[in-house]
Amino acid sequence: MDFIAILSIFVLACFVGYFVVWAVTPALHTPLMAVTNAISSVIIVGALIAAAAAGIGAGSGVAKALGLLAVVLASINIFGGFAVTARMLAMYKKKERPVAPAASK
Amino acid sequence: MHELTVSPWASLAYLVAGVCFILALRGLSSPASSQRGNRFGIIGMTIAVVTTLVTHVPLRSEAWPPGNPHDWMIDWTTVVEILAAIGVGAAIGLVTARRIAMTAMPQLVAAFHSLVGLAAVLVGVAAYLNPQAFGISDLVVPLIGQPFAVIHPVSRIELGLGVAIGAITFSGSVIAFLKLNGNMGGKPIMLPGRHVINLALLAAILGLIAYFVTDQSAWIFWTIVILSFVIGFLLIVPIGGADMPVVVSMLNSYSGWAAAAMGFTLHNSAMIITGALVGSSGAILSYIMCRAMNRSFISVIAGGFGTSDAGAGSGGSAVDRPWKRGSAEDAAFLMSQAEQVIIVPGYGMAVAQAQHVLREMGDKLKAEGVRVKYAIHPVAGRMPGHMNVLLAEANVPYDDVFELEDINSEFAQTDVAFVIGANDVTNPAAKTDKTSPIYGMPVLDVEKAKTVLFIKRSMGGVGYAGVDNELFYRDNTMMLLADAKKMVEDIVKALD
Numbered sequence: 001m002d003f004i005a006i007l008s009i010f011v012l013a014c015f016v017g018y019f020v021v022w023a024v025t026p027a028l029h030t031p032l033m034a035v036t037n038a039i040s041s042v043i044i045v046g047a048l049i050a051a052a053a054a055g056i057g058a059g060s061g062v063a064k065a066l067g068l069l070a071v072v073l074a075s076i077n078i079f080g081g082f083a084v085t086a087r088m089l090a091m092y093k094k095k096e097r098p099v100a101p102a103a104s105k
Numbered sequence: 106m107h108e109l110t111v112s113p114w115a116s117l118a119y120l121v122a123g124v125c126f127i128l129a130l131r132g133l134s135s136p137a138s139s140q141r142g143n144r145f146g147i148i149g150m151t152i153a154v155v156t157t158l159v160t161h162v163p164l165r166s167e168a169w170p171p172g173n174p175h176d177w178m179i180d181w182t183t184v185v186e187i188l189a190a191i192g193v194g195a196a197i198g199l200v201t202a203r204r205i206a207m208t209a210m211p212q213l214v215a216a217f218h219s220l221v222g223l224a225a226v227l228v229g230v231a232a233y234l235n236p237q238a239f240g241i242s243d244l245v246v247p248l249i250g251q252p253f254a255v256i257h258p259v260s261r262i263e264l265g266l267g268v269a270i271g272a273i274t275f276s277g278s279v280i281a282f283l284k285l286n287g288n289m290g291g292k293p294i295m296l297p298g299r300h301v302i303n304l305a306l307l308a309a310i311l312g313l314i315a316y317f318v319t320d321q322s323a324w325i326f327w328t329i330v331i332l333s334f335v336i337g338f339l340l341i342v343p344i345g346g347a348d349m350p351v352v353v354s355m356l357n358s359y360s361g362w363a364a365a366a367m368g369f370t371l372h373n374s375a376m377i378i379t380g381a382l383v384g385s386s387g388a389i390l391s392y393i394m395c396r397a398m399n400r401s402f403i404s405v406i407a408g409g410f411g412t413s414d415a416g417a418g419s420g421g422s423a424v425d426r427p428w429k430r431g432s433a434e435d436a437a438f439l440m441s442q443a444e445q446v447i448i449v450p451g452y453g454m455a456v457a458q459a460q461h462v463l464r465e466m467g468d469k470l471k472a473e474g475v476r477v478k479y480a481i482h483p484v485a486g487r488m489p490g491h492m493n494v495l496l497a498e499a500n501v502p503y504d505d506v507f508e509l510e511d512i513n514s515e516f517a518q519t520d521v522a523f524v525i526g527a528n529d530v531t532n533p534a535a536k537t538d539k540t541s542p543i544y545g546m547p548v549l550d551v552e553k554a555k556t557v558l559f560i561k562r563s564m565g566g567v568g569y570a571g572v573d574n575e576l577f578y579r580d581n582t583m584m585l586l587a588d589a590k591k592m593v594e595d596i597v598k599a600l601d
Contacts, residue, residue, distance in 0.1 A: 017386060
């Protein structure tokens with residue numbers, strides 16, 4: 001993709017981000033931080049490319065090792081981030097209705 | 106080896122992943138849709154990772170120089186290494202997520218940010234060392250000597266920005282973690298001339314990135330990285346402990362921009378979309394926090410504000426003013442007779458781990474027919490939304506919990522305001538005293554309630570802003586001096 005195309009995606013994504021994040025209820029700001037941290041670990045894509053690449057020259061061996069280390073770090077964030085977000089979100093409950101008419105959600 | 110050609114299917118898959126991430130954030134508009142949103146996030150990440158694995162299978166060749174495509178075969182060793190790396194990270198991440206106490210969430214988020222920052226730096230360094238693999242360079246084969254890669258000029262800017270922002274995110278987040286975890290004091294540490302030093306460092310980093318375009322020597326690249334680590338450290342060290350909500354949001358934002366910069370380098374739409382989402386998210390949260398403290402973002406980042414958050418010891422209350430003291434029995438009596446009680450939790454509640462007994466107290470009051478609500482100030486705690494998570498963990502239903510704008514008008518019709526662990530956010534001087542450092546900050550109108558019960562360990566000591574709280578000396582305020590958890594437990598006993 002050429003630079004203008006990816007720049008366009010970036011600009012539009014910033015606008016989307018602005019509106020989506022303002023719509024997040026303040027009660028969920030902590031899970032928001034946890035999940036945005038998890039998705040920012042999509043940098044693992046770059047790490048996987050580095051780790052999988054064959055290469056010429058002395059640098060490529062080091063590049064691969066660094067890539068693998070980055071894969072570990074990003075994986076911690078991905079699994080840890082989504083798991084801790086899920087754990088937090090499961091805690092939010094509404095008031096229990098004292099007499100329960102069988103109204104299902 | 107070859108120009109990086111991303112197949113259209115892979116591009117499409119990355120776009121789908123990006124859309125899934127948008128839906129994940131959209132789900133957080135209410136607790137009801139939030140868990141579904143989180144699942145979209147997981148799906149999106151899975152798509153991105155699997156696509157990358159499938160389109161970048163590690164290959165190796167026995168022949169040298171490798172030219173014929175038929176010489177290449179799958180490098181199973183590397184495949185195993187990659188899967189093992191994912192496995193190790195998954196194990197560490199899952200165990201940490203399961204065991205972390207909710208009161209330690211701010212530190213955990215800071216620690217996670219540091220990992221993203223470091224990962225961005227490592228990917229950037231890998232791209233610098235092996236640019237051909239990322240398709241960001243042209244191979245130059247000289248007549249004599251080894252072939253070498255010349256990185257495209259635009260890629261150099263993107264790469265430079267990516268590692269710089271990643272490094273700042275890493276070192277800044279480490280300091281934030283140490284402050285939040287108590288390893289480092291919450292007092293701001295101020296070097297002389299720090300503004301000049303920071304601006305000089307920033308200018309040097311930007312200048313070097315620009316110079317990097319003309320000269321891709323290693324020393325330039327490494328200096329950018331090192332200076333960025335240093336400035337990240339220097340930026341956060343002078344910021345006080347209770348300003349950490351803004352700092353953590355800011356670093357959250359930076360981790361997004363680092364991912365976006367890497368996304369530009371790799372022409373990857375999933376990373377670009379994600380980077381934009383996370384970057385805006387952090388920026389908006391920082392803005393909300395600053396607005397709630399009525400301080401400008403620049404003034405928070407400039408640092409130097411705030412006393413140690415332990416708040417004990419050296420006298421802030423210069424004049425001996427009369428104040429009313431109460432017991433747990435007094436409090437229990439007053440609240441059980443009330444029609445409505447509004448509870449105002451703050452960081453002190455988290456420190457004392459009092460959220461569970463607080464909910465017990467709320468339940469007992471509800472059983473006596475009292476209406477119980479919780480009022481949350483946006484900067485209560487050390488992270489946006491922290492109080493809400495702690496109350497949710499204690500099984501407080503989220504429809505009993507209200508934000509400042511929604512509940513402030515109700516204090517005037519409330520019999521008892523119960524303040525536990527909050528201080529500056531309840532200080533009426535913010536509305537009246539123009540000389541106060543917290544003047545103009547939106548506060549909860551607790552003094553309008555018929556009676557205010559304020560839990561504090563002792564009368565000495567001041568809040569984070571270093572000012573005495575006018576609330577203590579009002580006629581309708583009763584101070585309950587004890588450890589928060591102990592006091593609430595005593596009140597629960599007295600309510601029986």
